[in-house]
Amino acid sequence: MSDPTSPSPYSENKRFEPKVPIELNEPKRDEITLEELAQNDGTNPDGKTWVAIKGTVFDVSKNNAYKEKGQYHVFAGKDPSRGLAMSSLKPEDCVPEWSDLDDKYKTVLDEWYTFFSKRYNIVGKVSTSKLQKL
Numbered sequence: 835m836s837d838p839t840s841p842s843p844y845s846e847n848k849r850f851e852p853k854v855p856i857e858l859n860e861p862k863r864d865e866i867t868l869e870e871l872a873q874n875d876g877t878n879p880d881g882k883t884w885v886a887i888k889g890t891v892f893d894v895s896k897n898n899a900y901k902e903k904g905q906y907h908v909f910a911g912k913d914p915s916r917g918l919a920m921s922s923l924k925p926e927d928c929v930p931e932w933s934d935l936d937d938k939y940k941t942v943l944d945e946w947y948t949f950f951s952k953r954y955n956i957v958g959k960v961s962t963s964k965l966q967k968l
């Protein structure tokens with residue numbers, strides 16, 4: 835058990851907590867197709883940018899890192915769960931399939947899920963039978 839009085843940001847319940855508190859909306863449960871996800875890749879004038887992790891779609895529009903010239907644009911408009919798990923920015927790794935990976939990669943992926951869920955609103959779930967669910 836970690837000491838609840840510890841100032842460390844890595845104590846159990848504060849893990850991946852944003853430095854500045856972020857007010858999030860109630861998660862939406864809209865069904866989002868892969869095509870719709872792909873359209874919201876940050877290259878449109880509306881700036882809408884979505885990233886899905888394990889089929890849950892996060893709205894990352896407020897972060898320029900996912901926009902066209904951003905360092906993490908490769909994740910935008912996709913479910914790049916495999917790339918997040920493997921710490922890979924290769925486009926061929928930025929695909930939804932993750933279930934065959936070793937546990938250590940699955941843990942990394944779950945940590946990214948926690949990181950995103952503390953920063954970004956959930957706009958829905960990817961609706962495709964091919965996507966692996968949580």
Ligand code: HEM
Pocket residue numbers: 894897899906917918919920921922923
């Ligand atoms: C030279 C290598 C890298 C450097 C120097 C680097 C640096 C950074 C920095 C400074 C941040 C911001 C941290 C924060 O907001 O507290 C960040 C965030 C992030 N990095 Fe990296 N990174 C590197 C490689 C990678 C790789 C290989 C991946 C692939 C999974 C990755 C994925 C991410 C993601 C998803 C975020 C979160 C962005 C967000 O706030 O939504 N990074 N990185």
